[in-house]
Amino acid sequence: MWPFKRTQFVPVVRLSGVIAAGGGPLAGNTLALSSLAAPLLKAFTASKLRSVFIVVNSPGGSPVQSNLIFRRIRALAAEHKKRVYVFCEDVAASGGYYIALGGDEIYADPSSIVGSIGVISASFGFNEAIAKLGIERRVYTAGLSKSTLDPFLPEKAEDVERLKELQRDVHDVFIGAVKERRAGLLKGADAELFSGAFWSAPRALDHGLIDGIADMRSKMAELHGDKAKLKVIPLGARGWLARLRQAPMMEQMGGMSGVGIVDPARAISAIEARMLWSRFGL
Numbered sequence: 655m656w657p658f659k660r661t662q663f664v665p666v667v668r669l670s671g672v673i674a675a676g677g678g679p680l681a682g683n684t685l686a687l688s689s690l691a692a693p694l695l696k697a698f699t700a701s702k703l704r705s706v707f708i709v710v711n712s713p714g715g716s717p718v719q720s721n722l723i724f725r726r727i728r729a730l731a732a733e734h735k736k737r738v739y740v741f742c743e744d745v746a747a748s749g750g751y752y753i754a755l756g757g758d759e760i761y762a763d764p765s766s767i768v769g770s771i772g773v774i775s776a777s778f779g780f781n782e783a784i785a786k787l788g789i790e791r792r793v794y795t796a797g798l799s800k801s802t803l804d805p806f807l808p809e810k811a812e813d814v815e816r817l818k819e820l821q822r823d824v825h826d827v828f829i830g831a832v833k834e835r836r837a838g839l840l841k842g843a844d845a846e847l848f849s850g851a852f853w854s855a856p857r858a859l860d861h862g863l864i865d866g867i868a869d870m871r872s873k874m875a876e877l878h879g880d881k882a883k884l885k886v887i888p889l890g891a892r893g894w895l896a897r898l899r900q901a902p903m904m905e906q907m908g909g910m911s912g913v914g915i916v917d918p919a920r921a922i923s924a925i926e927a928r929m930l931w932s933r934f935g936l
Contacts, residue, residue, distance in 0.1 A: 772850025
């Protein structure tokens with residue numbers, strides 16, 4: 655009798671969505687360390703093989719959460735002596751690329767969009783609009799800077815400069831992570847690499863931002879042979895299951911009339927997420 659031999663598998667964590675604080679099963683397709691800590695730990699402890707695959711498909715979002723997820727991946731890799739392979743799908747840009755830096759090697763599809771190493775802040779100015787409507791904005795603060803960049807007040811040059819200074823600090827952290835993880839691989843001037851521009855995968859390869867054009871199955875076979883399998887580590891109740899769990903709550907909020915209530919915060923978050931994806935034609 656032949657001895658039973660378990661199939662070897664490579665754990666796969668799929669990180670898809672906008673990066674935002676407070677991500678979780680009921681937050682839709684958002685990525686945050688709070689909801690990813692357990693699945694990431696499982697990925698690094700589930701198999702005896704020394705490889706962990708991470709799929710990134712994100713247009714970015716919170717720089718803090720991006721850094722926390724990136725640091726957690728590197729800490730787990732060091733603790734469990736695993737090598738991390740990242741595979742970029744449609745887009746790994748801005749915070750999505752930041753997370754991808756957690757890989758010892760980064761690969762992408764030929765049509766993947768990679769890069770956008772920069773920081774952005776966008777808003778609107780409504781002060782003239784409300785003036786035309788005869789609406790007076792009344793703001794009372796303790797602290798001269800508490801109303802900084804209030805969209806209903808005229809923009810101040812000193813507020814803009816303060817915001818730009820903050821952006822430069824955050825950008826420097828991002829640049830530092832890129833230079834640390836891609837040391838000796840980057841090609842091109844800093845002014846171009848860190849301008850916030852993004853590229854197709856072949857161009858990103860030319861710049862040293864990724865290590866090659868490859869898919870997961872081909873790389874798995876190359877590393878572990880044809881008999882190894884991929885095993886996706888679930889992130890929890892997301893997508894349709896998350897919406898199903900939300901349904902009773904939304905029905906209760908709508909009362910007996912059957913008229914649904916739109917949560918303004920969720921609506922705004924959905925619009926912001928759509929805008930992030932649309933920057934890359936997605």
